[in-house]
Amino acid sequence: MDRSAPDSDRTTDSRWERSSGADRAEPIVERRPYVELALEHPDLEPTAYGDSFFPDAVPYALEGTHRVFYWRPALEPGSGEPSEWSGVCATTESLSPVTARASTDFDLVSRRDETTAVIVDGTIAGDSTRTLVESYAVPDVRIRALSESRLELLVDGTVVVVPAGTRRHVSIGERTVNRVDGGGGPTETSPELFVRFPGERELQHPAIGADYRLFPSFGLDLEAVPSPLAVPTANGELDYEALAASLGVDLSARPYPERVLWQAFAYTAFDPHADSVPALRQFPTGHLALSDDPDRRR
Secondary structure, eight states: OOOOOOOOEEEEEEEEEEEEEEGGOEEEEEEEEEEEEEEOOSSSSOOOOOOOOOSSSSEEEEEEEEEEEEOOSSSOOOOOOGGGSEEEESSOEEEEOSSSSEEOOOOOOOEETTEEEEEEEEETTTEEEEEEEOOOOOOOOEEEEOOSSSSEETTTTTTEHHHHHHEEEEOOOOEEEEEOTTTTTTEOOOOOEEEEEEEEEEEEEEEEEETOOOOOOOTTGGGGGGSSSEEEEEEEEHHHHHHHHTTTOGGGGSSSHHHHHHHHHHHHHOTTOEEEEEEEETTTSOEEEEEEEEEEEE
């Protein structure tokens, strides 16, 4: 008697297409001094929580190279050419180039009309807890100088020096805020600036102004991937490990952060519940670029 395949051993066909010429701008791969800034308010009660399944940036080391991999675009279109940068600065809100033109300030909070979303507990390029407040005076935080060995900040007029490979915690003057949800009237908060300067890192990021999502090669040869692709599923959901095995990608040979990027790639490109058809391209560097066309249906 014929038996249907168990839920853990099914496949569903997933169609994909090769990307058009509009998606051909090559990704950024630049080694620069890299700074992380997080302005937190741990004495406030959070009112909002992040809900991203995957972080926007994944830091990890591979073959002796420390990299920060942004698979979703984070740089603004006006960020200039990477050759002009003296470094990059990542905050809980943004990724920005550091240039030699002048003292530079960065997005440490998020403005929303008449309110400000401040970070209670922050993660760089990941989920953070927040609360909405009124009439918030944002601390003045600027980078005055940045080299491969030294970071010089100006925090509300005070110079803070951070050598490469270290981090600093800077306490900032108390502020009075009103929570948007009422929260018992005016509240005192003492912001804390957390500074991390690991030194130089290799930034990998989609081309400025491009709308594709970027992934490592994972050792995958896109020419050998059929369309439609038989995507393994378990209980009706994508089985990303079985998908890797079916494509000859050895996840066990890759560092854990890159396995996270594989999950992001697999779910973004081949989720059996998605309606749009992904467009894929592989650059000469081996990087994979993924974009969706909502007008194309599987």
